[in-house]
Amino acid sequence: MPIQLTRYLPILTWGRDYNRTTLSSDLLAAVIVTIMLIPQSLAYALLAGLPPEAGLYASIAPIILYAIFGTSRALAVGPVAVVSLMTAAALGTIAEQGTMGYAAAALVLAGLSGAILLGMGLFRLGFVANFLSHPVIAGFITASGMIIAASQLKHILGINAEGHNLLDLLISLIKHLPETNWITAVIGVSAAGFLFWVRKGLKPTLKRAGVGMRVADVTTKAGPVAVVVLSTFAVWILGLTEYGVKIVGEVPQSLPPLTLPIFSPDLVGKLLLPAFLISIIGFVESISVAQTLAAKKRQRIDPDQELIGLGAANVAASLTGGFPVTGGFSRSVVNFDAGAETPAAGAFTAIGLAIAAVALTPLIFFLPKATLAATIIVAVLSLVDFSILKRSWTYSKADFAAVLATILLTLSVGVEAGVSAGVGLSILLHLYKSSRPHIAEVGLVHGTEHFRNVLRHKVKTDPKVVTLRVDESLYFANARFLEDSIQDRVAAAPDVQHVILQCTAINEIDLSALESLEAINKRLDEMGVKLHLSEVKGPVMDRLETSHFLDDLTGQVFLTQYEAAHVALERCQKIKSG
């Protein structure tokens, strides 16, 4: 029982060893992460189409819940770019941005997402996330980054533009381009320029000036805060709102409110698929960050428990005025680099953000939306990376096809279509590949007991004995291919008297394949040919023994291919001499 509890409540493990040193490390990390998160939370709320405070709320309760249930010591949970984009795409089909219905649907989306993650965690279904291949994720994130950047251009230019895919967005942007507010554009472009410089130019400068690596890093990460402060101040002093610069405006000074999502069947029906995709994408993003950071300290991540941690975080977001959240890459890395030792650092961050929500919100009244858009654009452009196309093209055409489909569909149709197409295509291509396995005819390498492909090596064969090695597990998708291949080879070689299947690479034989083997055995028998198996693996053999196949087999099962070929040849000679 106590073991069970620590499994579901990792806090009981690390909480026991908590001491003054870990406390001070965690506190320092929390201060740094809090400073970084304030502009980021506001910006991702804007991206999700929600009021800025929703971003703060989504960073407070979820982070605490994750601290209790999550297994990563450094993961920082909250709104992240791709999930915020997916949230906007999902909610866009339900209600207009800025309406009550939109915010209410965001709570339902977070609640559903939390329920899905919790369910997957409790039933240990984390493997579902494995069907998102790495290249598909890379392609999806690249395409999402482009859409996010394009979606923020309207704030930079101070115009209206709509669309959940790149094409719609760009058309809409071009149509409204004449309405550009030039003062907004100046703020937006200079903010973006400054942030780019901070990222690309400041760090090397600091390093050359002899500033320590870590300090340089943290200073760089504080760039967005500087931009926020400067541009807010400029708008306030110069009274730029009168020139049409759009600002964040009044943000309620309050702790996260208690909210109750209303799961109407209609809304649930519409949001279930998006919530599922958000959960999976969020989980995949989060777990890879957590794994990377844990490995650096030889710590363990339990994927199923991570689902529970993230699920609890999303339920918390749903109950406290937030929207879907997950473990973010940049904030987690900052947290880790700043020295966070335990999830308590996350809890301290939550306290910092809560203070910000209560005390600092009046200060951001004049914060221009263009600045937030600039921070988003600079953050997501680092996600855009087309190298996956080249990498996959060189390594595997099937992976390339899946990436290309993901990118093209995400850009042209939308995030849900893109990720679904990528997953569907990679599964189909995988099945296709294994449905036409490599079947090599093998022969004996002279002077050894090894058998090798007749096409690649100089080997000894006999027209009466054909040995085939199937380089794939046998299952329904390749069972008929096996039947066809063997029938073809035997029909083409009239002298054959024995067919040996070398089973070294066969890890499984399912019922379809078993029936195909039975059919092959029977058909070969009708042609007067015997079927033998060699080098069958233990678990496969155990399984075969539960069936009638071995009784009906016209030939034998041999432990080694050498023995099989030897016995088969001997029999042929006996028939000749007999």
Added chain:
Amino acid sequence: MPIQLTRYLPILTWGRDYNRTTLSSDLLAAVIVTIMLIPQSLAYALLAGLPPEAGLYASIAPIILYAIFGTSRALAVGPVAVVSLMTAAALGTIAEQGTMGYAAAALVLAGLSGAILLGMGLFRLGFVANFLSHPVIAGFITASGMIIAASQLKHILGINAEGHNLLDLLISLIKHLPETNWITAVIGVSAAGFLFWVRKGLKPTLKRAGVGMRVADVTTKAGPVAVVVLSTFAVWILGLTEYGVKIVGEVPQSLPPLTLPIFSPDLVGKLLLPAFLISIIGFVESISVAQTLAAKKRQRIDPDQELIGLGAANVAASLTGGFPVTGGFSRSVVNFDAGAETPAAGAFTAIGLAIAAVALTPLIFFLPKATLAATIIVAVLSLVDFSILKRSWTYSKADFAAVLATILLTLSVGVEAGVSAGVGLSILLHLYKSSRPHIAEVGLVHGTEHFRNVLRHKVKTDPKVVTLRVDESLYFANARFLEDSIQDRVAAAPDVQHVILQCTAINEIDLSALESLEAINKRLDEMGVKLHLSEVKGPVMDRLETSHFLDDLTGQVFLTQYEAAHVALERCQKIKSG
């Protein structure tokens, strides 16, 4: 060019060797099959919800087109039970049975099905059919047989009943049971009883009486003809139509009419999925019959050319007032047993049926529908076979789950839902299995160079060197599982300095798995552990060499596991003594 032509026109191959002997064999087979097909064609038209002549038409032109394009020498193409049921289910959503729209939709369905089959044949997509696993097909045919039998009970009882799944059908039957026409019921039940006796009792009796096996077989197959003649005669003589016995009635005396299916976008949209499922199920049924018969004479079947043959047959059905057709099991076996040598036998059968359509249709005016229903019921009950449940339960729980889902959904929802669920579930379960591959820790068997599972054998291991053998190809669905497993094992064994992956069972490493290997390599490096590979297959190694992985690998790639373990141990000792 001539080679190409014979590939697409198998008739050019067998036509060249056609002579008097083959002609007489084919003619005899054609006569027997024609006699068998007349009642069967009428019955399957009834099952599909179409007028009886549609069954005859669907057996004439399609059989000729298949004779030109198909590769099987004995396959008999025409309406079959399961496809007729699927046709009724698909058309039931479009129009009322008996309306013009219903018959017109049947032409479109056959046309679409033909186009899909032709397309799959030309683009060599026959492998798609492989995703229907044997157990799923077995479950689907069993459940379909039950639905077909239940759907014919209304004709036996002379009542109305509707429904495309067993539940709806049974409820409807029970509701209308009080309306039973007793005279119809007497005809139906006695016809069914007689046919059962012919099947189960007559053959043994004939054999005991010294009649040859083949004659006994043919006599048995002629049972339905006898029932048709007897019951038609009875209805006519006794004037039973006045007592409400439903009869086939007037059937136009004509050759198959030329018909033009109208592919309206709306209709195509609604019928595309059913047409696809009908094509796949029909193809699978047809090819397995063709393979079985071809094997008996060491002949070859080309699955892609079979698609073209069946596609052409369906297009022909669409253009001559028919409905979807495929190669049928019972008629092909009769054709084969009756001595058919070439597809010309099919063409002669078509002539026989054309004569029947022109000359014999007035004779079946008084044929009671109950008789046709009885022939269907007796024919399909042989399809109902629950042994697949027991077989799959014993052999593989995953296959059992797929069969059970197929049967339950086919019975409770309908044919399309059933077959889709079966295919979907078997793919998911296959992916699930390969997403959690067997990873064995192996050690050296004393006195040999063999490495075996530490849990199954008494082997030598060293705490500093861990060797893992993954019994599965590495791809996206198990890439993360591999990362987790290795990280877990290493985190649990603090002394480890070398991890060796023995790659004997790895037939493929896709890009996701490559990236996971890179991550594993990097994480192990950060823990101070070296990663080695051993016994990598040629094609996998070729692929790896196109990437940077081998450059970044902290350890080495060894040709044999023995060498790998030896070198790793040596290095550990050097560090110790150094």
